[in-house]
Amino acid sequence: MLTVAQYLNLVLDSVTELPPMELPISEVNGCVLAEDIYARWPLPSFNNSSMDGYAVISADLVDASESSPVILPVVDDIPAGFKSLETLHSGQAIRIMTGAPMPAGADSVIPIESTDGGSESVQIRASIDLGSCIRHEGEDVKAGDLVLGKGTFIGPRQIALIAAVGHGSISVVPKPRVAVLATGSELVEPGTELKFGLISDSNSFLITAAANDSGADAYRLPPAQDDEDKLIHILEDQVHRADLIVTTGGVSMGAYDPVKAAFLKLGTAEFHKVAMQPGMPQGFGSVGDLAIPIITLPGNPVSAYISFETFIRPAIRKMRGLGTLQRPLQSATIRGELNSPVDKVQFARARFIEGGQVEPVGTGQGSHVLGGLAQADALIVIPMGVDRIASGDEVRVINVTGGLA
Amino acid sequence: MLTVAQYLNLVLDSVTELPPMELPISEVNGCVLAEDIYARWPLPSFNNSSMDGYAVISADLVDASESSPVILPVVDDIPAGFKSLETLHSGQAIRIMTGAPMPAGADSVIPIESTDGGSESVQIRASIDLGSCIRHEGEDVKAGDLVLGKGTFIGPRQIALIAAVGHGSISVVPKPRVAVLATGSELVEPGTELKFGLISDSNSFLITAAANDSGADAYRLPPAQDDEDKLIHILEDQVHRADLIVTTGGVSMGAYDPVKAAFLKLGTAEFHKVAMQPGMPQGFGSVGDLAIPIITLPGNPVSAYISFETFIRPAIRKMRGLGTLQRPLQSATIRGELNSPVDKVQFARARFIEGGQVEPVGTGQGSHVLGGLAQADALIVIPMGVDRIASGDEVRVINVTGGLA
Numbered sequence: 061m062l063t064v065a066q067y068l069n070l071v072l073d074s075v076t077e078l079p080p081m082e083l084p085i086s087e088v089n090g091c092v093l094a095e096d097i098y099a100r101w102p103l104p105s106f107n108n109s110s111m112d113g114y115a116v117i118s119a120d121l122v123d124a125s126e127s128s129p130v131i132l133p134v135v136d137d138i139p140a141g142f143k144s145l146e147t148l149h150s151g152q153a154i155r156i157m158t159g160a161p162m163p164a165g166a167d168s169v170i171p172i173e174s175t176d177g178g179s180e181s182v183q184i185r186a187s188i189d190l191g192s193c194i195r196h197e198g199e200d201v202k203a204g205d206l207v208l209g210k211g212t213f214i215g216p217r218q219i220a221l222i223a224a225v226g227h228g229s230i231s232v233v234p235k236p237r238v239a240v241l242a243t244g245s246e247l248v249e250p251g252t253e254l255k256f257g258l259i260s261d262s263n264s265f266l267i268t269a270a271a272n273d274s275g276a277d278a279y280r281l282p283p284a285q286d287d288e289d290k291l292i293h294i295l296e297d298q299v300h301r302a303d304l305i306v307t308t309g310g311v312s313m314g315a316y317d318p319v320k321a322a323f324l325k326l327g328t329a330e331f332h333k334v335a336m337q338p339g340m341p342q343g344f345g346s347v348g349d350l351a352i353p354i355i356t357l358p359g360n361p362v363s364a365y366i367s368f369e370t371f372i373r374p375a376i377r378k379m380r381g382l383g384t385l386q387r388p389l390q391s392a393t394i395r396g397e398l399n400s401p402v403d404k405v406q407f408a409r410a411r412f413i414e415g416g417q418v419e420p421v422g423t424g425q426g427s428h429v430l431g432g433l434a435q436a437d438a439l440i441v442i443p444m445g446v447d448r449i450a451s452g453d454e455v456r457v458i459n460v461t462g463g464l465a
Numbered sequence: 466m467l468t469v470a471q472y473l474n475l476v477l478d479s480v481t482e483l484p485p486m487e488l489p490i491s492e493v494n495g496c497v498l499a500e501d502i503y504a505r506w507p508l509p510s511f512n513n514s515s516m517d518g519y520a521v522i523s524a525d526l527v528d529a530s531e532s533s534p535v536i537l538p539v540v541d542d543i544p545a546g547f548k549s550l551e552t553l554h555s556g557q558a559i560r561i562m563t564g565a566p567m568p569a570g571a572d573s574v575i576p577i578e579s580t581d582g583g584s585e586s587v588q589i590r591a592s593i594d595l596g597s598c599i600r601h602e603g604e605d606v607k608a609g610d611l612v613l614g615k616g617t618f619i620g621p622r623q624i625a626l627i628a629a630v631g632h633g634s635i636s637v638v639p640k641p642r643v644a645v646l647a648t649g650s651e652l653v654e655p656g657t658e659l660k661f662g663l664i665s666d667s668n669s670f671l672i673t674a675a676a677n678d679s680g681a682d683a684y685r686l687p688p689a690q691d692d693e694d695k696l697i698h699i700l701e702d703q704v705h706r707a708d709l710i711v712t713t714g715g716v717s718m719g720a721y722d723p724v725k726a727a728f729l730k731l732g733t734a735e736f737h738k739v740a741m742q743p744g745m746p747q748g749f750g751s752v753g754d755l756a757i758p759i760i761t762l763p764g765n766p767v768s769a770y771i772s773f774e775t776f777i778r779p780a781i782r783k784m785r786g787l788g789t790l791q792r793p794l795q796s797a798t799i800r801g802e803l804n805s806p807v808d809k810v811q812f813a814r815a816r817f818i819e820g821g822q823v824e825p826v827g828t829g830q831g832s833h834v835l836g837g838l839a840q841a842d843a844l845i846v847i848p849m850g851v852d853r854i855a856s857g858d859e860v861r862v863i864n865v866t867g868g869l870a
Contacts, residue, residue: 085655086685089674103835105659139691140714140764141651143662159651159764161662200827201836208839215866216674220766221839223667228656246546246564250490251633254510257548257566262628269494269621280491286544309545359545359564361625422605430508431606434613434626461620 100226299348309359505631507603704753714764
């Protein structure tokens with residue numbers, strides 16, 4: 061029997077950060093940068109107006125005021141994206157839009173709000189300081205600056221900077237493609253009428269959604285019968301498509317283990333008992349010519365989910381190139397009591413309630429209690445050596461929400 | 466000039482929760498449930514074994530022990546998904562897999578670990594309590610139970626329950642399709658060489674990624690020139706595709722406002738100055754026969770981002786049917802100082818540092834400073850009436866990370 065930490069290390073050692081891939085910047089949100097990003101040009105890349113108004117020479121407006129406005133002829137008009145061919149001389153104004161290049165000769169911009177907005181001539185009702193309302197070339201970023209380093213997590217704000225400094229595609233660690241397969245002859249598609257002894261497949265939907273919430277590009281396969289040849293055929297289809305294959309079911313202690321047999325025919329696999337509840341039977345290995353990692357979870361949905369959180373979410377994050385693999389453990393006071401097996405870590409489903417407290421959910425903590433799982437937003441982690449938690453005790457808790465709630 | 470709260474209310478009033486849509490459960494992760502979900506059958510839907518082992522009559526094992534095992538003939542073998550046609554009688558065992566239906570006559574399951582795992586006959590080395598290792602029909606969920614209520618946020622754990630109680634498709638509030646269009650004749654695709662006066666479009670990538678991180682199904686359109694007819698054509702393409710159109714640029718105080726003109730030709734629009742920095746010029750309305758909401762943001766990327774966070778993210782969340790629209794404000798101590806316009810709310814870019822402190826980032830807080838924005842993971846919100854924040858002051862902060870970092 062392995063500890064959770066021992067087994068997690070084995071699983072993490074079996075996967076590697078994915079090789080980098082050049083992708084258009086429309087596709088990199090949520091990826092990790094696989095190269096340093098340098099500015100191809102300065103930001104701003106030319107002196108430009110920070111306001112809609114008029115480019116002027118500030119000395120011309122020294123005496124301008126509400127009661128005695130200065131009137132200047134407007135000799136040109138510069139929209140953003142255009143450049144004035146005129147050189148501004150003393151006693152002239154050029155209409156200018158926010159972001160448009162400063163015309164030669166001008167040293168300041170007077171905002172339109174301080175004028176009558178005229179197009180032939182403009183009446184200006186205020187003076188301005190020399191250099192007002194100009195954004196200077198390179199004041200944000202200089203050409204050649206390292207703007208983002210390899211290993212940076214790329215979100216919307218980083219994409220904006222990468223685009224602005226001139227990169228339409230960049231090298232990133234791509235999202236792992238994760239194929240999710242529930243196995244078991246008892247499984248039918250949800251929505252179909254159940255014959256006696258059969259159950260709806262829920263694992264593949266659960267694990268696909270959880271993998272996507274973990275930053276994978278996960279897809280669900282239809283449930284597979286407990287048939288070694290069929291399983292081999294399904295897995296062979298995936299070994300050139302997926303970066304990771306996750307299966308559920310077929311790895312317990314029983315007599316029928318076509319999943320184990322299929323794994324071993326296609327590659328290597330090892331199966332372990334892990335000192336945790338739920339989630340004891342676990343397995344991992346690699347399959348196909350490319351030695352694609354494969355991880356198999358217990359078939360019970362609650363066990364599968366706890367196992368996903370404990371082993372596969374960290375593995376996906378390692379494949380994504382992230383440094384922090386595990387969700388943080390926080391402290392909370394429990395309202396309610398729990399028994400726990402002294403020789404295993406228990407992951408008890410719970411929900412956060414007022415005052416930073418947690419309470420266990422579900423009619424019991426049996427590994428089949430899906431009703432409770434759907435009410436849970438936390439897992440209470442009860443370490444080995446503890447057999448009972450009393451109401452009011454301080455416990456260690458993982459917040460399992462995320463995604464977009 | 467409107468306050469941020471006044472303008473936010475106008476924007477929120479201009480959008481509505483999207484009408485519900487029936488979707489397969491593979492497509493509902495991150496959606497809000499638009500109907501109550503009832504169990505079509507109990508969970509478990511039949512008495513089944515919680516272990517791989519042997520179905521027995523517990524009274525037969527009263528004297529079983531390590532030193533004096535009981536030996537029983539194995540009269541049948543039940544994989545998961547199959548039903549035994551045999552009725553178990555006293556003195557017999559039936560091999561059974563986890564999840565398989567209990568055979569008639571059996572009252573308990575002895576785990577395989579307490580046996581020799583035999584297939585013709587089995588040697589059992591322990592006694593068990595009556596009813597051991599059986600999951601009883603309906604002990605988790607009863608047929609007809611309300612398992613999840615309308616309005617529930619659907620994540621992986623909820624999808625598992627919905628699948629398990631028999632629903633292959635459900636009614637949800639769909640993800641809003643958001644079309645993102647940057648406008649401005651100065652914009653070119655990132656990666657192309659810049660001619661003088663032009664800049665890389667970064668806004669559309671920024672806003673598309675931020676909208677996706679807010680739970681939208683957002684897509685980017687190529688940048689549009691400042692040309693009223695072309696803009697009308699582009700918007701007409703989208704009014705039957707998008708649930709919300711977001712544009713950037715073209716709403717400042719200047720002389721060229723084809724964006725305003727295009728909005729007004731296609732529907733209604735209003736433009737406001739909002740007492741915030743950055744982000745003052747804002748506009749919203751609705752376009753086309755279906756009165757699709759449209760929101761336009763300032764063209765400067767930092768202004769666009771702050772405006773997105775302040776107005777559009779809450780609007781998208783309202784369209785998604787969520788109750789909580791805004792990110793929480795938290796308290797933090799600032800390291801560093803900031804000036805702020807007394808008549809506006811300032812949203813200063815900052816990053817979290819050790820000890821729950823925040824420090825301003827970027828070479829300045831000008832609205833063009835993209836380098837600083839990419840370093841930020843927080844916005845410091847400085848209210849109206851405050852013109853200066855000193856190092857060590859307590860400030861209100863929004864954590865703007867999310868997504869999958």
